[in-house]
Amino acid sequence: MVRFMPAVAALVFAASLAAAQSNPIAARKALMKANGDQAKIGAAMVKGEAPFDLAKVQAIFATFADAAEKAPALFPDNSKTGGKTEALPAIWKNKADFAARLAKFGTDAKAAQAEVKDLATFKAVWSGLIRKNCTGCHEKYVQKD
Amino acid sequence: MLRKLVIAVAIVIVAGGIAFWLLTIPQTVPAGALGSHQPDLANGRTMFIAGGCSGCHASVGDDKTRLGGGLALKSPFGTFYVPNISSDRRDGIGAWSEAEFVTALTKGTSPDGRHYYPAFPYTSYQRVQLGDLRDLFAYLKTLPAVSGTVRDHDMAFPFGFRRGLGLWKLLNLDGARFKPDPGKSAVLNRGAYVVEGPGHCAECHSPRNFMGGIIAAQRFGGGPNPEGKGWIPNITPKGLGDWSENDIAYLLESGQTLEGDAVGGSMAEVVRHMTQLAAEDRTAIAAYIKSLPPVEGPKRTKK
Numbered sequence: 001m002v003r004f005m006p007a008v009a010a011l012v013f014a015a016s017l018a019a020a021q022s023n024p025i026a027a028r029k030a031l032m033k034a035n036g037d038q039a040k041i042g043a044a045m046v047k048g049e050a051p052f053d054l055a056k057v058q059a060i061f062a063t064f065a066d067a068a069e070k071a072p073a074l075f076p077d078n079s080k081t082g083g084k085t086e087a088l089p090a091i092w093k094n095k096a097d098f099a100a101r102l103a104k105f106g107t108d109a110k111a112a113q114a115e116v117k118d119l120a121t122f123k124a125v126w127s128g129l130i131r132k133n134c135t136g137c138h139e140k141y142v143q144k145d
Numbered sequence: 146m147l148r149k150l151v152i153a154v155a156i157v158i159v160a161g162g163i164a165f166w167l168l169t170i171p172q173t174v175p176a177g178a179l180g181s182h183q184p185d186l187a188n189g190r191t192m193f194i195a196g197g198c199s200g201c202h203a204s205v206g207d208d209k210t211r212l213g214g215g216l217a218l219k220s221p222f223g224t225f226y227v228p229n230i231s232s233d234r235r236d237g238i239g240a241w242s243e244a245e246f247v248t249a250l251t252k253g254t255s256p257d258g259r260h261y262y263p264a265f266p267y268t269s270y271q272r273v274q275l276g277d278l279r280d281l282f283a284y285l286k287t288l289p290a291v292s293g294t295v296r297d298h299d300m301a302f303p304f305g306f307r308r309g310l311g312l313w314k315l316l317n318l319d320g321a322r323f324k325p326d327p328g329k330s331a332v333l334n335r336g337a338y339v340v341e342g343p344g345h346c347a348e349c350h351s352p353r354n355f356m357g358g359i360i361a362a363q364r365f366g367g368g369p370n371p372e373g374k375g376w377i378p379n380i381t382p383k384g385l386g387d388w389s390e391n392d393i394a395y396l397l398e399s400g401q402t403l404e405g406d407a408v409g410g411s412m413a414e415v416v417r418h419m420t421q422l423a424a425e426d427r428t429a430i431a432a433y434i435k436s437l438p439p440v441e442g443p444k445r446t447k448k
Contacts, residue, residue, distance in 0.1 A: 036405030036406055039401055039405045039407075040405035043395060043399070043405070047391050047392070049391075127395070127398045127401075127420070130399040130400060130401050131398070131416060131417070131420060135400025135401070135408055135409075135416055137407075138400075138413060139409055139413030139414065141409075142409040143374055143375060143409070144409060144410075
């Protein structure tokens with residue numbers, strides 16, 4: 001059974017890659033949804049609504065870094081509209097800036113992953129990371145209806 | 146008979162013109178009304194941040210302390226081009242007197258005696274305490290001088306006729322400063338002051354009538370984005386019912402919503418300012434927002 005796992009994983013990976021290519025809008029929405037869900041876990045900890053949990057925090061930053069890595073491929077020129085996308089045309093007009101922001105998001109997430117050891121160090125990086133990356137990028141590139 | 150009619154019509158027109166003229170005279174604050182004041186620059190900076198001055202007035206694509214203006218603000222009445230309020234003596238406000246500054250922020254009247262358009266939110270800034278305005282003025286003077294004047298507004302007919310704004314002000318500018326409510330806590334009063342005065346939150350978060358005035362009964366009830374696409378959320382308990390004070394204060398610091406999303410559009414700029422305020426001020430804002438009376442905003446329309 002265990003022997004089949006890599007094969008299954010490879011299949012899943014191939015399938016998700018195919019999905020990403022055939023439906024980049026759905027794929028990037030899923031990434032952002034995952035980011036949001038993870039961000040909520042982090043927010044609850046800094047707000048004192050949930051106990052600090054280093055393993056969960058590491059998972060949050062890993063999700064962010066993963067999204068930053070995958071996202072650049074999910075904005076091909078043919079995905080500007082449709083699928084209820086909230087992506088603004090500005091993304092395709094400022095490709096270099098958009099790519100740089102995603103790269104920075106990945107770098108910041110990995111740096112945070114290495115840096116955070118406890119609640120104090122988590123609080124020190126968290127809201128700035130969210131504000132500078134998530135909010136900063138949504139300002140220019142996301143349109144809520 | 147005809148002659149009498151002509152005379153009567155002429156009298157009505159002249160009387161109407163005089164009445165219009167008198168009703169629309171731009172109001173000013175005389176220098177003598179100010180008294181002496183020792184400016185507190187740190188408080189002036191707090192006002193600068195709470196007021197989000199740089200959000201509109203920073204030179205496009207430049208450092209947030211360089212207030213050369215130039216940003217285009219689209220509205221249903223035309224496009225406004227934000228003026229230079231840097232300390233430059235010729236192109237900014239470097240040569241203004243304190244009374245002229247207080248007049249601009251509370252009466253919406255320029256030093257040359259014209260009405261400003263309410264895209265400049267003097268309907269909120271009129272609530273700001275005199276001492277805070279003077280501290281802000283002193284602080285602005287410490288920021289860099291940026292040369293260059295900004296082009297004129299591009300208004301649709303008949304809104305290019307500024308004198309008419311005097312009538313708008315009769316309806317929308319009551320001249321009242323913020324008065325703390327002795328029955329409420331210091332935190333709630335501070336929050337109310339920051340939100341209703343310098344923060345000018347209601348300016349975007351309230352629906353407006355066809356003349357561009359805030360609909361008082363739906364204050365903070367959200368509505369269509371005056372700058373274009375999208376919808377401004379209702380921030381009364383009707384819209385933020387599930388949010389705690391903590392959640393609101395956290396959004397002001399991080400830009401992250403209760404749903405895990407990040408705010409976009411102009412609110413991202415607002416968060417950039419709010420995050421620089423003292424944590425106590427964000428808590429106070431949150432407490433006041435939570436205490437707002439629940440109102441139903443306008444029905445949301447599809448984009």
